[in-house]
Amino acid sequence: MHEMALAQGILDVALKTAAQHGAVKIGRIKLQVGKMTHVEPDSLLFCFEALAVGSIAEGANVEIEIKPLIGLCRDCGKEFSVSGYYFICPECQSASVEIISGRELTVEHLEVE
Protein backbone atom coordinates (compact mmCIF):
# COMPACT_ATOMS: atom_id res chain seq x y z
CA MET A 1 0.00 0.00 0.00
CA HIS A 2 2.45 2.64 -1.15
CA GLU A 3 -0.37 4.97 -2.20
CA MET A 4 -0.07 6.58 1.24
CA ALA A 5 3.58 7.49 0.53
CA LEU A 6 2.60 8.80 -2.91
CA ALA A 7 -0.30 10.80 -1.46
CA GLN A 8 2.11 12.33 1.05
CA GLY A 9 4.39 13.24 -1.87
CA ILE A 10 1.52 14.97 -3.67
CA LEU A 11 0.53 16.86 -0.53
CA ASP A 12 4.13 17.96 0.09
CA VAL A 13 4.54 19.24 -3.47
CA ALA A 14 1.15 20.98 -3.40
CA LEU A 15 1.69 22.68 -0.03
CA LYS A 16 5.21 23.80 -0.94
CA THR A 17 4.05 25.23 -4.26
CA ALA A 18 1.05 26.93 -2.67
CA ALA A 19 3.28 28.51 -0.02
CA GLN A 20 5.63 29.83 -2.72
CA HIS A 21 2.64 31.60 -4.27
CA GLY A 22 1.23 32.86 -0.99
CA ALA A 23 -1.97 30.83 -1.49
CA VAL A 24 -4.44 30.25 1.33
CA LYS A 25 -6.48 27.50 -0.32
CA ILE A 26 -5.79 24.72 -2.83
CA GLY A 27 -8.94 24.06 -4.85
CA ARG A 28 -7.74 21.62 -7.46
CA ILE A 29 -4.74 19.38 -8.07
CA LYS A 30 -4.12 17.90 -11.49
CA LEU A 31 -1.93 14.79 -11.61
CA GLN A 32 -0.38 12.82 -14.44
CA VAL A 33 -0.12 9.09 -13.73
CA GLY A 34 1.53 6.82 -16.26
CA LYS A 35 0.01 3.51 -17.24
CA MET A 36 3.16 1.68 -16.16
CA THR A 37 3.09 2.78 -12.54
CA HIS A 38 1.73 0.87 -9.62
CA VAL A 39 -0.96 3.31 -8.67
CA GLU A 40 -4.54 2.51 -7.82
CA PRO A 41 -6.31 5.87 -8.38
CA ASP A 42 -9.16 5.30 -5.89
CA SER A 43 -6.74 4.28 -3.19
CA LEU A 44 -4.52 7.29 -3.95
CA LEU A 45 -7.48 9.68 -3.71
CA PHE A 46 -8.63 8.07 -0.47
CA CYS A 47 -5.18 8.44 1.09
CA PHE A 48 -4.82 12.00 -0.11
CA GLU A 49 -8.18 12.99 1.32
CA ALA A 50 -7.19 11.62 4.72
CA LEU A 51 -3.75 13.28 4.73
CA ALA A 52 -5.03 16.66 3.57
CA VAL A 53 -7.41 17.10 6.51
CA GLY A 54 -6.53 20.26 8.45
CA SER A 55 -4.30 21.63 5.67
CA ILE A 56 -5.11 24.20 3.00
CA ALA A 57 -5.50 21.28 0.59
CA GLU A 58 -8.41 19.79 2.56
CA GLY A 59 -11.30 19.10 0.21
CA ALA A 60 -9.22 19.82 -2.92
CA ASN A 61 -10.48 18.25 -6.10
CA VAL A 62 -7.79 15.83 -7.27
CA GLU A 63 -7.94 14.97 -10.95
CA ILE A 64 -5.86 12.14 -12.44
CA GLU A 65 -4.94 11.96 -16.09
CA ILE A 66 -3.68 8.51 -17.12
CA LYS A 67 -0.80 8.73 -19.59
CA PRO A 68 -0.37 5.97 -22.20
CA LEU A 69 2.68 3.72 -22.41
CA ILE A 70 4.78 4.88 -25.36
CA GLY A 71 8.22 3.65 -26.39
CA LEU A 72 10.87 5.35 -28.52
CA CYS A 73 13.28 3.18 -30.48
CA ARG A 74 16.82 4.42 -29.85
CA ASP A 75 17.97 2.87 -33.14
CA CYS A 76 15.40 3.95 -35.75
CA GLY A 77 13.55 6.69 -33.85
CA LYS A 78 10.13 5.05 -34.18
CA GLU A 79 7.59 6.05 -31.53
CA PHE A 80 5.08 3.34 -30.73
CA SER A 81 2.37 2.40 -28.30
CA VAL A 82 3.68 -0.49 -26.17
CA SER A 83 1.19 -3.30 -25.82
CA GLY A 84 1.61 -6.39 -23.67
CA TYR A 85 4.72 -4.79 -22.12
CA TYR A 86 6.67 -5.94 -25.18
CA PHE A 87 9.52 -3.48 -25.56
CA ILE A 88 10.75 -4.47 -29.01
CA CYS A 89 10.57 -1.90 -31.81
CA PRO A 90 7.85 -2.96 -34.27
CA GLU A 91 9.74 -1.23 -37.08
CA CYS A 92 13.33 -2.50 -36.79
CA GLN A 93 13.03 -5.16 -34.01
CA SER A 94 15.56 -3.29 -31.89
CA ALA A 95 15.61 -4.13 -28.19
CA SER A 96 16.86 -0.67 -27.31
CA VAL A 97 13.64 1.09 -26.43
CA GLU A 98 13.20 4.05 -24.13
CA ILE A 99 9.93 4.80 -22.32
CA ILE A 100 8.88 8.34 -23.22
CA SER A 101 5.42 8.19 -21.69
CA GLY A 102 3.77 5.91 -19.15
CA ARG A 103 6.02 6.36 -16.12
CA GLU A 104 4.63 9.72 -14.97
CA LEU A 105 3.87 10.34 -11.32
CA THR A 106 3.66 14.08 -11.62
CA VAL A 107 1.82 17.02 -10.10
CA GLU A 108 0.95 18.90 -13.30
CA HIS A 109 -0.74 21.97 -11.91
CA LEU A 110 -2.70 23.42 -9.01
CA GLU A 111 -5.55 25.83 -8.73
CA VAL A 112 -5.06 28.01 -5.70
CA GLU A 113 -6.70 31.02 -4.10
Place this chain on the structure above:
Amino acid sequence: MEVKVMTDILDANDQLAHTVNQKLSSQGIFVLNLLGSPGCGKTTLLEKTIAALKADIRLAVIEGDLFTSKDAERIERQGVPVIQINTAGGCHLDAGMINSVISGLDLSSLDMIIIENVGNLVCPAEFEIGEDAKATVLSVTEGEDKPLKYPLVFRKSQAVLINKIDLLPYTDFDLDAAMHDIKGINPEATLVTASCRTGQGLDEWYHWLKTQVKKKQNRSSENGRCKQPKSTN
Protein backbone atom coordinates in the same frame (compact mmCIF):
# COMPACT_ATOMS: atom_id res chain seq x y z
CA MET B 1 -5.16 31.13 -10.01
CA GLU B 2 -3.62 28.22 -11.89
CA VAL B 3 -0.04 27.32 -11.00
CA LYS B 4 1.99 25.12 -13.33
CA VAL B 5 4.00 22.64 -11.25
CA MET B 6 5.26 19.60 -13.21
CA THR B 7 7.03 18.14 -10.19
CA ASP B 8 7.53 14.42 -9.75
CA ILE B 9 5.61 13.08 -6.77
CA LEU B 10 8.64 10.99 -5.80
CA ASP B 11 11.03 13.89 -6.28
CA ALA B 12 11.98 14.17 -2.59
CA ASN B 13 12.72 10.45 -2.41
CA ASP B 14 14.65 10.48 -5.70
CA GLN B 15 16.83 13.36 -4.55
CA LEU B 16 17.63 11.57 -1.32
CA ALA B 17 18.36 8.39 -3.29
CA HIS B 18 20.80 10.39 -5.39
CA THR B 19 22.50 11.68 -2.23
CA VAL B 20 22.81 8.14 -0.85
CA ASN B 21 24.25 6.92 -4.14
CA GLN B 22 26.78 9.76 -4.21
CA LYS B 23 27.91 8.99 -0.66
CA LEU B 24 28.43 5.32 -1.50
CA SER B 25 29.92 6.04 -4.92
CA SER B 26 32.54 8.27 -3.34
CA GLN B 27 33.78 5.10 -1.65
CA GLY B 28 33.54 3.07 -4.87
CA ILE B 29 30.84 0.83 -3.40
CA PHE B 30 28.49 -1.02 -5.74
CA VAL B 31 24.95 -1.01 -4.32
CA LEU B 32 22.40 -3.64 -5.31
CA ASN B 33 18.68 -3.44 -4.57
CA LEU B 34 17.51 -7.06 -4.35
CA LEU B 35 13.81 -7.53 -5.04
CA GLY B 36 11.29 -10.35 -5.26
CA SER B 37 8.16 -11.87 -3.76
CA PRO B 38 8.09 -13.24 -0.21
CA GLY B 39 9.53 -16.74 -0.36
CA CYS B 40 11.21 -16.45 -3.77
CA GLY B 41 14.60 -17.14 -2.20
CA LYS B 42 16.18 -13.70 -1.80
CA THR B 43 17.75 -14.45 1.58
CA THR B 44 18.94 -17.90 0.51
CA LEU B 45 20.48 -16.32 -2.59
CA LEU B 46 22.21 -13.83 -0.31
CA GLU B 47 23.56 -16.59 1.93
CA LYS B 48 24.97 -18.43 -1.09
CA THR B 49 26.33 -15.21 -2.58
CA ILE B 50 28.11 -14.20 0.63
CA ALA B 51 29.64 -17.64 1.03
CA ALA B 52 30.87 -17.61 -2.57
CA LEU B 53 32.14 -14.04 -2.77
CA LYS B 54 33.22 -12.90 0.68
CA ALA B 55 36.82 -14.02 0.13
CA ASP B 56 37.11 -11.66 -2.85
CA ILE B 57 34.57 -8.94 -2.26
CA ARG B 58 34.07 -7.02 0.97
CA LEU B 59 30.34 -6.83 1.31
CA ALA B 60 27.65 -5.78 3.74
CA VAL B 61 23.91 -6.34 3.75
CA ILE B 62 20.98 -4.13 4.66
CA GLU B 63 17.90 -6.19 5.39
CA GLY B 64 14.42 -4.78 4.90
CA ASP B 65 11.70 -6.65 6.73
CA LEU B 66 8.27 -5.70 8.00
CA PHE B 67 8.64 -6.82 11.61
CA THR B 68 11.30 -9.44 12.26
CA SER B 69 15.07 -9.75 12.27
CA LYS B 70 14.99 -13.37 11.08
CA ASP B 71 16.72 -12.62 7.78
CA ALA B 72 19.35 -10.40 9.39
CA GLU B 73 20.18 -13.21 11.82
CA ARG B 74 20.69 -15.57 8.89
CA ILE B 75 23.02 -13.07 7.21
CA GLU B 76 24.92 -12.43 10.43
CA ARG B 77 25.76 -16.11 10.61
CA GLN B 78 27.54 -15.69 7.26
CA GLY B 79 30.01 -13.37 8.97
CA VAL B 80 29.40 -10.10 7.13
CA PRO B 81 28.13 -6.78 8.53
CA VAL B 82 24.34 -6.55 8.43
CA ILE B 83 21.88 -3.83 9.34
CA GLN B 84 18.22 -4.53 9.92
CA ILE B 85 15.52 -2.07 8.90
CA ASN B 86 12.02 -2.85 10.14
CA THR B 87 9.41 -1.02 8.12
CA ALA B 88 6.71 -1.79 10.74
CA GLY B 89 4.24 -2.90 8.10
CA GLY B 90 5.53 -0.57 5.38
CA CYS B 91 5.55 -2.34 2.02
CA HIS B 92 8.86 -0.99 0.70
CA LEU B 93 12.15 0.60 1.69
CA ASP B 94 12.68 4.23 0.76
CA ALA B 95 15.80 6.36 0.34
CA GLY B 96 15.38 8.02 3.76
CA MET B 97 15.54 4.65 5.52
CA ILE B 98 18.80 3.76 3.78
CA ASN B 99 20.24 7.22 4.37
CA SER B 100 19.60 6.93 8.07
CA VAL B 101 21.40 3.60 8.48
CA ILE B 102 24.47 3.74 6.22
CA SER B 103 26.46 5.58 8.86
CA GLY B 104 26.33 2.29 10.79
CA LEU B 105 28.60 0.67 8.19
CA ASP B 106 32.34 1.16 7.79
CA LEU B 107 32.07 2.36 4.20
CA SER B 108 35.81 2.64 3.66
CA SER B 109 36.13 -1.13 4.00
CA LEU B 110 33.38 -2.19 1.59
CA ASP B 111 33.18 -3.06 -2.11
CA MET B 112 29.48 -3.89 -2.25
CA ILE B 113 26.27 -3.37 -0.28
CA ILE B 114 23.31 -5.59 -1.05
CA ILE B 115 19.99 -4.25 0.16
CA GLU B 116 17.33 -6.91 0.46
CA ASN B 117 14.06 -5.07 -0.03
CA VAL B 118 10.71 -6.03 1.50
CA GLY B 119 9.30 -9.09 -0.27
CA ASN B 120 6.91 -7.48 -2.74
CA LEU B 121 6.85 -7.13 -6.53
CA VAL B 122 4.77 -3.94 -6.51
CA CYS B 123 5.77 -1.03 -4.28
CA PRO B 124 9.58 -1.40 -4.09
CA ALA B 125 9.73 -1.02 -7.89
CA GLU B 126 8.67 2.63 -7.58
CA PHE B 127 11.13 3.74 -4.89
CA GLU B 128 14.78 4.37 -5.67
CA ILE B 129 16.92 3.79 -2.58
CA GLY B 130 20.35 4.85 -3.80
CA GLU B 131 21.20 1.68 -5.70
CA ASP B 132 23.38 1.27 -8.77
CA ALA B 133 21.29 -1.64 -9.99
CA LYS B 134 18.20 -3.65 -9.18
CA ALA B 135 18.01 -7.43 -9.40
CA THR B 136 14.73 -9.31 -9.18
CA VAL B 137 14.34 -12.92 -8.11
CA LEU B 138 11.39 -14.88 -9.49
CA SER B 139 10.88 -18.48 -8.34
CA VAL B 140 9.21 -21.12 -10.44
CA THR B 141 6.63 -21.85 -7.74
CA GLU B 142 5.18 -18.36 -8.26
CA GLY B 143 4.08 -19.11 -11.82
CA GLU B 144 5.30 -17.84 -15.19
CA ASP B 145 2.60 -15.18 -15.41
CA LYS B 146 4.28 -12.90 -12.86
CA PRO B 147 6.51 -10.86 -15.22
CA LEU B 148 3.50 -9.66 -17.20
CA LYS B 149 1.48 -9.09 -14.02
CA TYR B 150 4.25 -7.03 -12.40
CA PRO B 151 6.14 -5.67 -15.42
CA LEU B 152 7.63 -2.59 -13.75
CA VAL B 153 9.94 -4.43 -11.39
CA PHE B 154 11.25 -6.56 -14.25
CA ARG B 155 11.63 -3.55 -16.55
CA LYS B 156 13.66 -1.67 -13.95
CA SER B 157 15.99 -4.56 -13.10
CA GLN B 158 19.45 -4.95 -14.59
CA ALA B 159 19.38 -8.65 -13.73
CA VAL B 160 16.60 -11.20 -13.26
CA LEU B 161 17.25 -14.54 -11.59
CA ILE B 162 14.72 -17.32 -12.04
CA ASN B 163 15.19 -19.39 -8.90
CA LYS B 164 14.21 -22.93 -7.82
CA ILE B 165 14.65 -24.42 -11.29
CA ASP B 166 15.30 -27.77 -9.56
CA LEU B 167 11.54 -27.78 -8.91
CA LEU B 168 10.61 -27.43 -12.59
CA PRO B 169 9.63 -31.12 -12.98
CA TYR B 170 7.13 -30.75 -10.12
CA THR B 171 5.38 -27.61 -11.33
CA ASP B 172 3.52 -26.41 -14.42
CA PHE B 173 5.91 -23.46 -14.71
CA ASP B 174 6.59 -22.72 -18.38
CA LEU B 175 10.23 -21.59 -18.33
CA ASP B 176 10.29 -20.64 -22.02
CA ALA B 177 7.20 -18.45 -21.63
CA ALA B 178 8.62 -16.75 -18.54
CA MET B 179 11.92 -16.05 -20.27
CA HIS B 180 10.15 -14.80 -23.39
CA ASP B 181 8.05 -12.38 -21.33
CA ILE B 182 11.00 -11.10 -19.30
CA LYS B 183 13.03 -10.56 -22.48
CA GLY B 184 10.10 -8.68 -24.00
CA ILE B 185 9.71 -6.45 -20.95
CA ASN B 186 13.43 -5.89 -20.54
CA PRO B 187 15.54 -7.09 -23.46
CA GLU B 188 18.70 -5.60 -21.95
CA ALA B 189 18.54 -7.37 -18.57
CA THR B 190 20.89 -10.20 -17.68
CA LEU B 191 18.73 -13.29 -17.24
CA VAL B 192 19.96 -16.13 -15.05
CA THR B 193 18.22 -19.44 -14.33
CA ALA B 194 19.39 -21.01 -11.10
CA SER B 195 18.66 -23.09 -8.06
CA CYS B 196 19.93 -21.81 -4.75
CA ARG B 197 19.29 -25.27 -3.35
CA THR B 198 21.50 -27.20 -5.79
CA GLY B 199 23.79 -24.32 -6.78
CA GLN B 200 22.99 -24.78 -10.47
CA GLY B 201 23.40 -21.57 -12.47
CA LEU B 202 24.72 -19.51 -9.57
CA ASP B 203 28.18 -19.05 -11.11
CA GLU B 204 26.58 -16.84 -13.75
CA TRP B 205 24.98 -14.75 -11.01
CA TYR B 206 28.31 -14.40 -9.16
CA HIS B 207 29.99 -13.43 -12.40
CA TRP B 208 27.39 -10.72 -13.02
CA LEU B 209 27.88 -9.33 -9.51
CA LYS B 210 31.69 -9.39 -9.75
CA THR B 211 31.49 -7.56 -13.07
CA GLN B 212 29.28 -4.84 -11.53
CA VAL B 213 31.65 -4.40 -8.57
CA LYS B 214 34.63 -4.16 -10.92
CA LYS B 215 32.87 -1.63 -13.15
CA LYS B 216 32.00 0.51 -10.15
CA GLN B 217 35.57 0.41 -8.86
CA ASN B 218 36.90 1.37 -12.28
CA ARG B 219 34.44 4.26 -12.59
CA SER B 220 35.36 5.37 -9.13
CA SER B 221 39.11 5.36 -9.75
CA GLU B 222 38.60 7.20 -13.04
CA ASN B 223 36.90 9.86 -10.97
CA GLY B 224 39.99 10.08 -8.82
CA ARG B 225 38.51 8.36 -5.82
CA CYS B 226 40.71 5.31 -5.90
CA LYS B 227 40.28 2.77 -3.17
CA GLN B 228 42.47 -0.26 -2.76
CA PRO B 229 40.29 -3.28 -3.44
CA LYS B 230 40.81 -6.41 -1.44
CA SER B 231 42.91 -8.98 -3.26
CA THR B 232 41.11 -10.02 -6.43
CA ASN B 233 41.83 -13.19 -8.32
